[in-house]
Amino acid sequence: MEEDSLLKNKIKSLLLKGFDNNEIGKLLNIPDDKVMKIIEEIDLSDDIKVNSVDYYSDLQKDLSKLVYSELNKESRDSNVILTAIKLQASLQEKKLFLGKQGGGRETRISHQYIYERDNEIKELKELGKTDEEIAKELEMAPVSVYQANDRNALELSDALKMKLSPSIVTETKGLDLKRRMDLLQKAYDEDLTRAEVRKLRNEIKNESR
Numbered sequence: 337m338e339e340d341s342l343l344k345n346k347i348k349s350l351l352l353k354g355f356d357n358n359e360i361g362k363l364l365n366i367p368d369d370k371v372m373k374i375i376e377e378i379d380l381s382d383d384i385k386v387n388s389v390d391y392y393s394d395l396q397k398d399l400s401k402l403v404y405s406e407l408n409k410e411s412r413d414s415n416v417i418l419t420a421i422k423l424q425a426s427l428q429e430k431k432l433f434l435g436k437q438g439g440g441r442e443t444r445i446s447h448q449y450i451y452e453r454d455n456e457i458k459e460l461k462e463l464g465k466t467d468e469e470i471a472k473e474l475e476m477a478p479v480s481v482y483q484a485n486d487r488n489a490l491e492l493s494d495a496l497k498m499k500l501s502p503s504i505v506t507e508t509k510g511l512d513l514k515r516r517m518d519l520l521q522k523a524y525d526e527d528l529t530r531a532e533v534r535k536l537r538n539e540i541k542n543e544s545r
Contacts, residue, residue: 347371348378351479352391356467373510391477392427399424450502457484490516499524507533515540 343364350360361371399420406412406420453474460470467485471478487505490513504523507530508516519540523533 344374344378347374348390349394349397351375351378351482352394352477355478356482375509388430388477391479392430396424396427399427447497447501451487451497454484454487454502457481458488461485461488490520492520496520496524501530504528504530504533508537511537511540 343366346364347360350363355363357368357371357375361368364371403417403420406416456474457470460473465473467478467481471481474481483502483506486509487502490505492500492505500520500523505520508519511519519533519536522528522536528536
């Protein structure tokens, strides 16, 4: 169980840094289907600020590991250590700024804004830009672009978008297209919560195994 949790955290970290499922599989030396299965179980936010804070936190951890590694070397490089510490401080300032700007991690962006942003991402993709380029241009975490691509591929009706939050749409990942759309329609008709949609998705997946 602990090993599964560590693997899930590694994959989430790589997603936040912009790696796709194929690249993650190669880096961790695990099959693509296993990567996708774990990605479907990862609870990623549709809030830009939350994903950005998580992204900065992961970078801070990487820098901490770098400092620790360098300190344990006999011929340590003080410039590497000082630069890493300065970068950590800079990332912490960014996290504090996002927290003050958005009122903390619980702040959520409106559905309309996120779907409008999804359309903007779709237009940039059609212009041939990569996910990494889009994330940089729109100043958002790479994983938010990944989620937008998934929602755009569903081509949801305006009615569904008006009522269903992007996070509910994302919860249906891992099902085939027909089952996803059926579940989203059920969520629309019965006013299901995100937790209820997640529970139904897991039940459907278990039945199909």
